[in-house]
Amino acid sequence: MSRLTYDRYCDEIIARTDALRATIRDADLGATVPTCPDWTLRELVLHVGRAHRWVGEIVRTRATEMVPNEQVPDSAPGSDDLAALDAWLAEGAADTVEALRAAGPDQKVWSWGWERSTGFWARRMAHETIVHQADAALTAGTGYEVAPELAADTIDEWLEIVAFARAAGHGKAAELAGAGGSIHLHATDVPGAEWLIELGEDGFTWRRAHEKATVALRGPLTDVLLVFNRRLPADSDRVEVLGDTKLLDFWLEHSAFG
Numbered sequence: 001m002s003r004l005t006y007d008r009y010c011d012e013i014i015a016r017t018d019a020l021r022a023t024i025r026d027a028d029l030g031a032t033v034p035t036c037p038d039w040t041l042r043e044l045v046l047h048v049g050r051a052h053r054w055v056g057e058i059v060r061t062r063a064t065e066m067v068p069n070e071q072v073p074d075s076a077p078g079s080d081d082l083a084a085l086d087a088w089l090a091e092g093a094a095d096t097v098e099a100l101r102a103a104g105p106d107q108k109v110w111s112w113g114w115e116r117s118t119g120f121w122a123r124r125m126a127h128e129t130i131v132h133q134a135d136a137a138l139t140a141g142t143g144y145e146v147a148p149e150l151a152a153d154t155i156d157e158w159l160e161i162v163a164f165a166r167a168a169g170h171g172k173a174a175e176l177a178g179a180g181g182s183i184h185l186h187a188t189d190v191p192g193a194e195w196l197i198e199l200g201e202d203g204f205t206w207r208r209a210h211e212k213a214t215v216a217l218r219g220p221l222t223d224v225l226l227v228f229n230r231r232l233p234a235d236s237d238r239v240e241v242l243g244d245t246k247l248l249d250f251w252l253e254h255s256a257f258g
Contacts, residue, residue: 004153006105009122010097012150013052016129017093020048020136021086027140029080035135035231044139045085046076048132049092055121056096059103063110096125114164127154134231144222148190151225155185155195158229159206162255166203172254177203181247184213185228187221197251215243230256 004012029042036044050072057063057072077084103109105119113120130146131154137144146154165173178199187193196209217224219239226232227239234241234248241248 003123003156004149006100006119006122009126010100012126013093013097013100013122013129016126016133017048017052017089020045020129020133021089023133023136023140023142025082025086027136029082029085031139033135033139035138041136041139042080042085044132044135045089048129049076049089050074051128052092052096052125055125056092056099058109058111059096059099059107059118059121062103062107064108065110066112067110093129114160123153123157126150127157130154131229131231134226134229138231144226146222146225148187148193148221151221152187152190152193154225155228158255159195159197163204172256176251176254177201178247178250180214181244182211182213182215183248183251184211184216185224186210186216186218187224188218190221193221193224199247199251213243215241215245215247217241217248227252 024041024045027041029040031041033039033041033044039047053074054067054069054072057067061067075088077088100118100122103118105117105122107118108116109118109121110116111120130150134144162173162176165171166176176199179201181199183197185195192208194208194210195206196211196213197204197206217227217234217239223232223236223238227234227236230252232238234245234252
């Protein structure tokens with residue numbers, strides 16, 4: 001599996017936003033999000049919609065520096081009017097994708113990451129929406145599934161984000177190192193969806209591989225994704241952990257940020 005196309009990321013921003021909209025349609029907007037306990041479901045939706053609009057503003061203006069939040073037009077509904085919130089969420093995703101498609105994948109713009117381009121933002125917003133749709137689904141008690149190529153790319157991108165944060169000395173991610181420890185992620189339902197993460201004295205590396213490790217996380221790819229992104233606990237009965245569980249716990253604790 002390899003990185004997806006720019007058009008696919010744009011498509012998925014819309015598709016996953018639509019899935020998020022469907023998830024909240026009959027949900028309690030005041031419910032606490034168990035995976036983001038500082039937020040209600042309404043606040044989670046506002047976060048996603050504002051993230052879309054922020055990126056849309058960066059892309060439309062071809063920003064070369066960070067755009068402050070107060071410079072981003074925000075017409076978020078001031079109440080729990082579900083119809084208004086739904087329309088606002090759909091509008092933000094559509095406007096951002098329109099800006100991304102107009103700019104193309106190689107436009108240079110500011111980003112907080114390792115790649116300063118519209119391509120970075122299309123991928124980032126697709127996965128941002130994928131993971132927060134999981135938050136909403138877990139809150140509302142609805143089903144959640146991700147296409148294999150999307151789930152695999154979400155894991156790949158998360159590894160890149162954690163590596164970037166570690167190199168930048170960001171929070172606990174800076175401490176992700178260790179002599180000889182390794183983690184094997186193994187999707188049991190998708191051939192080739194496996195990763196080997198090796199922690200060394202100077203940080204960590206990863207590659208796609210089926211190899212014995214200090215600890216293995218096994219299960220359906222969507223559930224491996226959810227555990228790896230701290231959306232399901234590692235002791236969930238939907239996955240299996242074999243080996244040194246403390247090493248997996250160490251990784252999960254130190255890759256929690258932002």
